[in-house]
Amino acid sequence: MDLNVANCPRCGRIYAKTLRNLCPDCLREEEELYEIVYRYLRDNPKSTVQQVSENTGVPEERILGFLRQDRIMSSEWSQLTYPCERCGTQINTGRFCESCNQEMQQSLDSAARSIKGKNADQQRSGYHIGTRRPR
Numbered sequence: 001m002d003l004n005v006a007n008c009p010r011c012g013r014i015y016a017k018t019l020r021n022l023c024p025d026c027l028r029e030e031e032e033l034y035e036i037v038y039r040y041l042r043d044n045p046k047s048t049v050q051q052v053s054e055n056t057g058v059p060e061e062r063i064l065g066f067l068r069q070d071r072i073m074s075s076e077w078s079q080l081t082y083p084c085e086r087c088g089t090q091i092n093t094g095r096f097c098e099s100c101n102q103e104m105q106q107s108l109d110s111a112a113r114s115i116k117g118k119n120a121d122q123q124r125s126g127y128h129i130g131t132r133r134p135r
């Protein structure tokens with residue numbers, strides 16, 4: 001018995017698991033939508049997400065999904081923006097805006113520093129204990 005199956009999150013059907021998180025039918029539909037969006041953007045590079053959605057019939061959510069997965073790189077299509085998942089600022093690549101990326105990087109850095117600082121303290125006190133002459 002093959003237990004390597006899952007419920008498709010989109011249509012609920014049970015399917016044999018693949019690398020992608022969708023059943024083959026939904027995957028095919030997804031690829032078709034992607035093709036439609038991609039071709040539309042190639043011909044109309046300065047479109048907004050709303051315009052693409054209106055003119056292709058592809059729901060905005062799905063277009064945003066392609067953008068968030070970086071399947072559509074919007075550097076050439078700078079009108080294509082969507083909200084940062086953290087603060088809602090309009091962005092056109094990845095999941096977070098520049099300042100959120102920086103803030104998250106900084107908090108990671110300071111977390112790393114405070115861990116390092118603790119280790120340094122421990123090493124210092126260890127050094128003192130280690131060099132104290134026994135009476």
Ligand SMILES: [Zn+2]
Pocket residue numbers: 008009010011012013022023024025026027
């Ligand atoms: Zn499905």
Ligand SMILES: [Zn+2]
Pocket residue numbers: 084085086087088089096097098099100101
């Ligand atoms: Zn942000």
